[in-house]
Amino acid sequence: MKKPIVSIKDFSLTLGGKEIIKDLSFDVMPGEIFAFLGSNGSGKTSTIRTLLGIYQPTAGELLVNGARLTPDTASIVGYLPEERGLYTRAKVLDTMTYFGELKGMPRDEARQFSLDYLQRVELSDCANLKIKKLSGGQQQKIQLGVAIMGNPKLLILDEPTKSLDPVNRKLLLDIVDERKQQGAAVIYITHLMEEVERLADQLLILKDGRARAYGSVDDVKKQFDSESIEDIFVSIYKEKSSEVSHA
C-alpha cells in the first residue's frame, strides 16, 4: 500500500492573533494531482508555507515523506509560489544553477539540467541573458524550470499558468502531466476550474481556513450533486460560513 507523500492532520494556524487555518487534514498520494482550491485569503498560501516549514503550525502535524520539512530536507520539493520572481540582475543560467545548488544538486548537474530544460522550452538563446531582459511569460517558464529541478517527489504549484498565453500554458500543463507520470505528486493551486477538471485526481476547497469539500473529483461531484467543480466552488462561497457543513 502506498504511503502519502503529504500528510496533514488537525492543522491549525494563528498569525498575528488571527486564526488562519482551523483543523485542516488531508493527504496527497504519490503520482496524484491534488487541486488545492479556495478564494484569495482562504489560507492556501499559509498552509503551503507551513508545510514547507516557513511558518510554524499552532497545532497539528504537517509531514512530507513522513517527516516535518526543513530547508535541509526540502530538496524533495519543487515550489512555485504565487509571490514569485527571480534575481532580475542575474543571468538565466546562473540563477537556475544557483537554485539547483540550493536544492542540493551538484553544480555541473544543475547546469546541465538547466541547459536541457531551456532547450525544451525554447529558451536556449536566453541562457546568458539577464532575467530582466525576458518577458513575463519567459520568466514564468524559468520559474517552473527552477521548481522541477532535481526531479522532486512533490511539486507545489501556486497558480502556475497565471498570465501565460495558450501555447505556453499547454507546454506547462504537459510538463506537469509528465511529472505526474514519473510518479511525482503535485499540489496544484488555481482559480481556473477547467484546469482542475482536466488535471486533478483529488481536490480540496478551502474557505475561511476550513475544508469545505475534500475527496476525489468524482466523489466531490457526487457529494454536491453537480457535474461542475466551478458550480460547486461558487455554491460553497455563496453560502454563509455557518451554513456550510464540513466535508
Place this chain on the structure above:
Amino acid sequence: MHKLRHIIRHEYLTIIRQPSFWIAMTAIPVLAAIVITLSVLGNQSSSQHVAQVAKQLHNVAIIDESGLINKNVVKASQLKLAPNDQLNPLLDQVKKGTLEALIVYPQNLKVGRSYQIYLASTDFTKLSGVTTLADNLLKTSLFLPLGSPQIIALAQNGASGDVTMFKNGTPTGGFNDYIAPGLFVVLFYLIFAFSVSYMLTSVSEEKENRSMEMVLTYVKPRSLIIGKLLAVCLVTLTQVLFFALLAIIAYVVLINTGNNISLPLGISLDKISFHFWPIFFGATYLVVGFLMFAGFMTTAAAATTSAKEANNYSSVFFIGAFIPFYFITTIVTDPNSSLVHFLTFFPLTSPVITLIRNTVGSMSLTESWLALGTMTVFMLISIWVAVRAFKLGALEFSQTIKLSKLFKD
C-alpha cells in the same frame, strides 16, 4: 554549510559582476586624481601667470607716504617712486588709462595695515599682478635690513617644526604614528559609502523581485542573512585590495617619475610606524562597526516593503556615522570630556569615535577593550534584530513590520 557557500558565491558574484560596481570603484579615485591634478596644475599655472604679469608691469606709479618702501627695491623692479603730492594727477592718468596702475602706501600703513591700489581696467589677472607687485615691494623693503638672504627667506617662509612627542617617557613617532591607524578611519568611510548599502539593496531586491519565498524553501533565514553578510565582507575586501593596489601604483609612479611627495605635519612615508595595538583595535573596530551597520541596514530592508522605503530609514544610520565629524575638535583636544565618552559608547557613533580616538592614541588599553566589548554586543544585537526582522518581514510584501513586533515573541 555547503548552502552557505553557494549563497556567498551567488551574492558576491551578483555584486561584482555589475558594471556599476566597477564604474563606482574606479570613478572615485580617478575623479579625485583628476580634480587634484587639475587643481595643482591650475594653481601652478595661475601663480606663474600672475608672477609673469607682475614682472611685466612697468607703467605703474608708486607713492610711498609711509616711508617704509626701499627705493632700490622699487628700482630693481624697473619702477620709480613718485612724489607724494602727485596723487591726484596720477589718479587722473589711471582714470584716463594712460597709467596702468597706481599703488599708494599711506602714512598710517603700520597701524592700518592696508594700502590702496588704483587700476585702469577690470582685468582680474592684472589686479592679481599689481597686488603681487605691491606685496613684494613692501615685504622685500621690510625684510631687506635683515641682510642675509637665508635670514630673509626664513623670515618670509617660516620654518617647520621637527616634533618629538613622548608617551610614558618614551619618544613616539609623532604624526607618523597616526597614519596606519588613521587609514582605518578612511577605510571605514569608504566601506560605509560602498558596501553597507549593498546589504540593504541585496535584501530589498530579494523582497521586491519576490525571489525570497523560493529561496526560503531551501535555506534557513539565518543562513541567508549570514551568507549575504559574508558576501558583502568579501566584496569589501575586494574593494580594499583594489584601492590598496591603486595607492601602490600611484606611489610607485610618483616615486619613479622623481616627484617628491610632500606631506604636511612632518609626515614622511618612510617613517610611518606600525604598532600592534592601534592596528589591532583599528582593524577590529572597523570589522565590528561594519557588521553592526550592515545589521542595521538589513533590518531596514527586511522590515520594509521596498528599497525606496528602506533607504528612508537607513538615512538615520548614515547621519549617525557622520555625527562624530561635528565633534572632531573636541574628540582630539578634549578626549576625556563627558560628551566624547558618551559618543564612544553610543551605538551609532561608537565605530567612528573609537576609530578616531584610536588614531590619535587618546584611549587607554582598558578603555579600548571596553569599547570593543560594548561595540561587539551592539553588533550581535544588531544582527539578532536583523535576522528577526528578516524572519518576520521576508514574506511580508505589502506592509512594514512595526518595531514593537520585532521584540515580541
